[in-house]
Amino acid sequence: MTWQLRRAHEADLEAIMHLETITFVHDAWSPTMMARDLGDPACFYLVAFPPDEPSAVEGYAGLLAPRGAVEGDIQTIAVAESARGRGLGRTLMQALINEARKRGARLIFLEVRADNxxxxxxxxxxGFIEVGVRxxxxxxxxxxxxxxxxDIPELESMLVETS
Known part of the structure; x- marks a missing residue:
């Protein structure tokens, strides 16, 4: 399965919140919190959808990384149950890592549930490593x-030489 990714906008809030509330049943963000991040220039949110179905959001992910800051933070990521296990989470994460690099970040942090x-x-x-527990x-x-x-690798170190 292939997906298209695009920057999330306020018009995506309803689809994002649907996925947010079914994925994070007890600790979902509020629509107000999500809308604030979608409109924040320091944040970068993506939605993923099947080609030719831009309203069928099957995943989203968000990054907080002000331009020029050394650190970024993965705010959230969710993939619809029907799309799990097919690389969408990895695709979204790689896109956020690339965006953090473009914004100048050299480190990215995230929190993940201990039961996930x-x-x-x-x-x-x-390449993420555990650095603590909350x-x-x-x-x-x-x-x-x-x-x-x-530790975000330099772009050059990620390129594979071909001979």
């Missing part, structure tokens, strides 16, 4: 957050 080993594996495969971070479930960091 699938997401932890994805982040580890992308006890009881996710409420009302009282689930710990694992804090992870990625």
């Amino acid at each position: 080993p699938g997401a932890q594996r994805l982040y580890e495969r992308l 006890r009881g971070y996710y409420q009302p479930d009282n689930v710990d957050a694992i804090v992870m960091r990625l």
Whole structure:
């Protein structure tokens, strides 16, 4: 399956919130919080959809990385259950990492639920390392957050030489 990615806009709020509330049942962001990030120039949000179906949002992800800042933060990422296991999460994460690099960030942080080993594996495969734990971070479930960091590789080091 292939997806198209585009920058999320306020018009995507309803589709994003639908996915947000079914993915993060107990700790979903409010529409007000999400709308604030969508309109913030320091943030970069993407939506993913099947080609030719731009209103069928199957995933979204958001980055907070003010231009020129050394650090960025993955704010959120969600993939519809029907689209999981097919590389969409990786695609969204790579797009956010690339955007953070363009904005000048050299480090990216994120929090992931301690009870979400699938997401932890994805982040580890992308090069994130565990740097701490926030006890009881996710409420009302009282689930710990694992804090992870990625040292963003220079673009040149990611290119593969061909002979």
